[in-house]
Amino acid sequence: MLKKVVGAVVALVFLVGVYVFFHLLTSNQLNLGYNKYYQPEQPIPFSHKRHAGEFGMDCRFCHAGAEVSRHAGIPSVDTCMKCHNGNVNGKSEYSKKWIKKLREHYTKKEPIPWVKVHMLPDHVKFDHSAHVNAGKSCQTCHGNIENMEKVYQHSDLSMGWCVNCHRERKYEIEAQCDEPITDLYQGDAYIRDFVCDRKDTDGDFILNNCSTCHR
Ligand code: HEC
Ligand code: HEC
Ligand code: HEC
Ligand code: HEC
Ligand code: HEC
Numbered sequence: 001m002l003k004k005v006v007g008a009v010v011a012l013v014f015l016v017g018v019y020v021f022f023h024l025l026t027s028n029q030l031n032l033g034y035n036k037y038y039q040p041e042q043p044i045p046f047s048h049k050r051h052a053g054e055f056g057m058d059c060r061f062c063h064a065g066a067e068v069s070r071h072a073g074i075p076s077v078d079t080c081m082k083c084h085n086g087n088v089n090g091k092s093e094y095s096k097k098w099i100k101k102l103r104e105h106y107t108k109k110e111p112i113p114w115v116k117v118h119m120l121p122d123h124v125k126f127d128h129s130a131h132v133n134a135g136k137s138c139q140t141c142h143g144n145i146e147n148m149e150k151v152y153q154h155s156d157l158s159m160g161w162c163v164n165c166h167r168e169r170k171y172e173i174e175a176q177c178d179e180p181i182t183d184l185y186q187g188d189a190y191i192r193d194f195v196c197d198r199k200d201t202d203g204d205f206i207l208n209n210c211s212t213c214h215r
Helices: 002-026 048-054 077-084 093-107 128-133 138-142 159-178 187-196
Strands: none
16 A cells, blocks of 8 residues: 555656646756747737738848848838838737737837747857858748748757758869859859858868857
8 A cells, every 4th residue: 555655646746747847848948959949928929920921921021131131130110110000900819919019019119028939048159140141041041931920939049950951062063063064154263252262271071160150
């Protein structure tokens, strides 16, 4: 009898432990896996699924920086007001409520305190424009944002993740340079300088030099 009670208590404690562990894991309080799947609550439930998915809005309408600078940027309330200034007030009670809240921010000139989803450590340099201009789509790194009701971190943003993709880039470039390139509009010299000769004095691929990503 006593054995059974002890057994049951041990089993219960174990199950509670497992539950607490997974709760902490999924709510990211253990900080494992570099915040992959981190999905914070936002002050206004802005839906990428509706705006970028259903309505088909271009990512760059709101994240114009992605092509031209380090940061993609988060749009100000002014950008939202291009539609929510009285034209789009919401059909359902839910939509009406939140669009009203959005307009209060605008009239009171209070920025919306969006909670950051992605955050690299300060010692890492990352530049959106370099990646977007090299033909990497937003979805490569951020997943199918246009299906997300609430944004979460899709990639782990670990050093291995960066370095692996840069290694693939190295193979891509090497493949291009093994063949003589004749039909590109900038001509061979351009390709040699900017694509093929990107090796440092040790012969390492420049994209994976420590100083490329670390200050
Ligand atoms: C109508 C404006 C709008 C459009 C269009 C839009 N976004 Fe956003 N995006 C926002 C706002 C506002 C936030 C901040 C709130 C949030 O995280 O949901 C955000 C957040 C994000 C984040 C997370 C930023 C962080 O905090 O780390 C990513 C990544 C992102 N958007 C990617 C995209 C991609 C990819 C597309 C196109 C498929 C897109 N967005 C289209 C307005 C927009
Ligand atoms: C190109 C026009 C357009 C822009 C720009 C726009 N929205 Fe919307 N938004 C809509 C439409 C259309 C709806 C759907 C309203 C309805 O019929 O209920 C909507 C709905 C919403 C809702 C209600 C909840 C929901 O998902 O239906 C919120 C909140 C919202 N938008 C926030 C924002 C924010 C924040 C921004 C700026 C970052 C923004 N919108 C920019 C067109 C836009
Ligand atoms: C090669 C991977 C990669 C691609 C491609 C990429 N992003 Fe990002 N994005 C990141 C990383 C990494 C961060 C975190 C940056 C940081 O914390 O400094 C980030 C952060 C963001 C943020 C948060 C705010 C900011 O500017 O840091 C937004 C918004 C965003 N990305 C949108 C986009 C959009 C829109 C596109 C496509 C036009 C895109 N990203 C393409 C990797 C990528
Ligand atoms: C999906 C593939 C991919 C991932 C993931 C990726 N990169 Fe890149 N990265 C590239 C490509 C492609 C280029 C451009 C190479 C070129 O111009 O030939 C690049 C270029 C760069 C550059 C050089 C920018 C310049 O000014 O020339 C830096 C710095 C960089 N990446 C940092 C990072 C960091 C930090 C991460 C991780 C947080 C990362 N990258 C993740 C593919 C990737
Ligand atoms: C392509 C980009 C990239 C390159 C190249 C790179 N790193 Fe990193 N590194 C990162 C990112 C992103 C992180 C943060 C995420 C992580 O810790 O995995 C990081 C983290 C680190 C950390 C951990 C710091 C901490 O807070 O724990 C060390 C140490 C480090 N890198 C050293 C190096 C050294 C040494 C090299 C050269 C051999 C190098 N890195 C090359 C992107 C890069």
